[in-house]
Amino acid sequence: MSLSRIGAHLILPTLLATLTTGTLAADQGRIGTRPIGIDKTNAQFPPNNRWAFSHMRELYPTALIANDPKRKQLLPGNPAHPSEISINFRGNQISLDALARRYFTDAIAVYKDGELVVEGYYGEQQPDRPHLMMSMTKSVTAVLVAKYVAEGLIDLNKTVADYIPELTKSGWGPDSLRAVWDMRDGAAYSEVYDDPSSSVWQHACASGWLELKDCPNGAMRSSYEFLPTVQRDEHIVGEFHYKSASTDVLAWVLERVTGRSFVQLVSEEVWQQIGAEYPADITVDRDGYGWASGGMSATLRDLVRFGVMALNLGAVGHRQVFPSSHFEDVMSHPADDSWPYGESTKGWKPYYRSFWWGVGNGLGDFEAVGIHGQIIRVSPNDNLVIVYLSSWPAAEGETIGGYEAYEDISEGLRTLLRKENAQP
Numbered sequence: 114m115s116l117s118r119i120g121a122h123l124i125l126p127t128l129l130a131t132l133t134t135g136t137l138a139a140d141q142g143r144i145g146t147r148p149i150g151i152d153k154t155n156a157q158f159p160p161n162n163r164w165a166f167s168h169m170r171e172l173y174p175t176a177l178i179a180n181d182p183k184r185k186q187l188l189p190g191n192p193a194h195p196s197e198i199s200i201n202f203r204g205n206q207i208s209l210d211a212l213a214r215r216y217f218t219d220a221i222a223v224y225k226d227g228e229l230v231v232e233g234y235y236g237e238q239q240p241d242r243p244h245l246m247m248s249m250t251k252s253v254t255a256v257l258v259a260k261y262v263a264e265g266l267i268d269l270n271k272t273v274a275d276y277i278p279e280l281t282k283s284g285w286g287p288d289s290l291r292a293v294w295d296m297r298d299g300a301a302y303s304e305v306y307d308d309p310s311s312s313v314w315q316h317a318c319a320s321g322w323l324e325l326k327d328c329p330n331g332a333m334r335s336s337y338e339f340l341p342t343v344q345r346d347e348h349i350v351g352e353f354h355y356k357s358a359s360t361d362v363l364a365w366v367l368e369r370v371t372g373r374s375f376v377q378l379v380s381e382e383v384w385q386q387i388g389a390e391y392p393a394d395i396t397v398d399r400d401g402y403g404w405a406s407g408g409m410s411a412t413l414r415d416l417v418r419f420g421v422m423a424l425n426l427g428a429v430g431h432r433q434v435f436p437s438s439h440f441e442d443v444m445s446h447p448a449d450d451s452w453p454y455g456e457s458t459k460g461w462k463p464y465y466r467s468f469w470w471g472v473g474n475g476l477g478d479f480e481a482v483g484i485h486g487q488i489i490r491v492s493p494n495d496n497l498v499i500v501y502l503s504s505w506p507a508a509e510g511e512t513i514g515g516y517e518a519y520e521d522i523s524e525g526l527r528t529l530l531r532k533e534n535a536q537p
Contacts, residue, residue: 119423146237147171154324155260159506161432162485165238166245166504167194167219170394170411173474176403178393178411179380186388186418186429188314190228194223198231200525209233209522216518217486217505219244224421224498225530232363232413234320236504242412244502247483250395251360253419255367255468256427257367257378258294259439271309276366279337281337284345285362287464293359294377295468301346302356316358320398320408330424335400336361353449354466357406364405376403386434389415407483413502423479443469444493458517484508486515497530499523 131403148164153267156172165172169421196210210233213221213346217240222462223231239246242363246253252379255350267276269291272472274281276290292298307313309329319339324432340362351528364375371378384393393415396408403409411419420429427435448462448471457463462473472478486503 116403117304119210131376134386135356152324153322154327156192157322159504162506163217163219163236163504166410166485166502167239167242167352169243169245169396171267173396174398175394175399175408175410176376176396176401177380178376178384178409180389180392180415181385182390182478184385185390188224188229188414188417188421190224190230192222192232194376195231195233197376198526199410200522200529201502209526212518212522216510216513216522217464217504218501218503220500220502222413222417222500223526224417224424224500226496226534229417230530231526236334236414238413238502241391241412243412245483245485246407246409246411246416247485248357248407249416249481249483249487249489250407251357251468252423252481252489253383253409254360254364254367254375254405254518255294256423256435256439259365259383259427259436259467261370263436263438265364273298273362273366276369277362279341279533280362280365283341284343285340285359285420286345288350290363290366293362295353296356296359296465297351297353298355298356298359299345299347299350300362301344301349302358302360303359304355305306309478312358315339315342320402320404321396322404335398336402336404337365337400352399352451353453355465360406361402361404364403367388374401375405376401379409381421384415386432387415391415391416413500416489416500416502417498418493420481420500423481423489423491424493424496424498439467440479440500443467443471446471448473459520465523486510486519492523492527495527497527499526 151161151394155161155356167341168219170235195213198455199206200209215236219236220234262269270289272286274286280286288298302312304313316339317323318332319335342438367378391412393409393411395403423440426437426440427433443466445468446464449464464473470480470482478492481489484507486501486505488501490499506512
């Protein structure tokens with residue numbers, strides 16, 4: 114997979130980090146549990162990211178995404194530690210624990226047939242500690258869009274300008290919300306991570322993810338100020354181009370039609386509804402906007418709960434929280450014949466739909482995905498959810514073959530669990 118496969122919307126390239134930061138705070142000693150010298154200029158880069166991804170509240174302004182302890186959804190099971198599990202990985206039987214350590218996994222969980230069967234933590238991660246989700250946050254945004262489409266509050270055929278007049282002259286203004294939801298809009302939003310003049314760099318500056326000194330033209334106050342400045346490219350209309358900011362556009366629409374902040378919406382309509390055990394959090398800019406395209410952090414088990422809700426087509430227990438049609442559409446969406454990221458080594462036919470990644474393996478699998486190794490794999494055919502939280506040294510794991518490795522681990526787990534179920 115190429116870097117643009119996921120969109121390193123929050124993190125600048127590892128190579129750039131080694132050239133510009135020079136400092137590896139984790140090697141300098143510690144005060145308590147925090148590495149000396151770690152701050153926003155270096156927290157996103159290895160080895161500092163291993164600590165930072167589990168301590169976002171200590172580094173960035175965040176807003177709390179409240180849960181409701183009275184509605185906690187139980188996760189049955191007596192999960193094994195990864196050290197107790199051995200899978201076939203590329204022709205060899207290897208401990209899942211060894212693979213987790215090899216691929217900078219911070220936490221891993223496997224849910225199968227109604228039970229949590231595997232759970233393990235590494236590095237800084239603990240059961241009650243939120244971990245940065247990166248662009249898995251987009252899939253949280255997705256279910257909110259689906260909810261309000263089903264309720265008639267959002268019309269996907271209307272344009273962005275119909276809902277947000279402030280964006281009329283922006284690159285998104287003439288696009289339908291349907292086009293934006295699939296990232297087939299005409300916004301000329303560039304995700305060139307080593308170019309300080311690129312859109313993604315300016316977006317990171319506006320959202321408070323970079324220090325002011327790293328922003329060549331200063332920084333806008335927030336996404337509300339930044340998004341209207343993005344220009345349009347008519348030549349790309351209708352083509353899939355991964356643009357993280359398209360998520361923030363739809364989050365702004367959600368705020369406008371509901372009269373509530375994105376943080377409130379996630380708290381009240383997602384986190385409390387799925388029965389989350391712990392609060393989550395999300396980074397906010399100077400105007401208090403929660404970064405819908407990648408700023409959430411959550412615990413491993415609560416991300417399993419989110420994945421189980423998706424596995425159950427929007428249902429939580431006996432309640433239909435989100436429309437089943439949303440997940441059915443994602444699962445059945447056809448392959449993208451113009452897929453821009455190369456052919457799958459497994460012959461799969463991937464696609465992108467409604468802020469979810471379709472695996473295209475013929476089994477209806479789909480994923481929420483974030484850079485540096487954040488994945489929720491939902492496998493309806495096998496009644497299976499796998500969650501990976503990681504701190505890969507490079508954004509797409511390109512230095513360690515991260516995504517391909519996790520695909521092979523997922524297949525090894527699927528095969529193992531199928532064999533166990535087949536035993537008399």
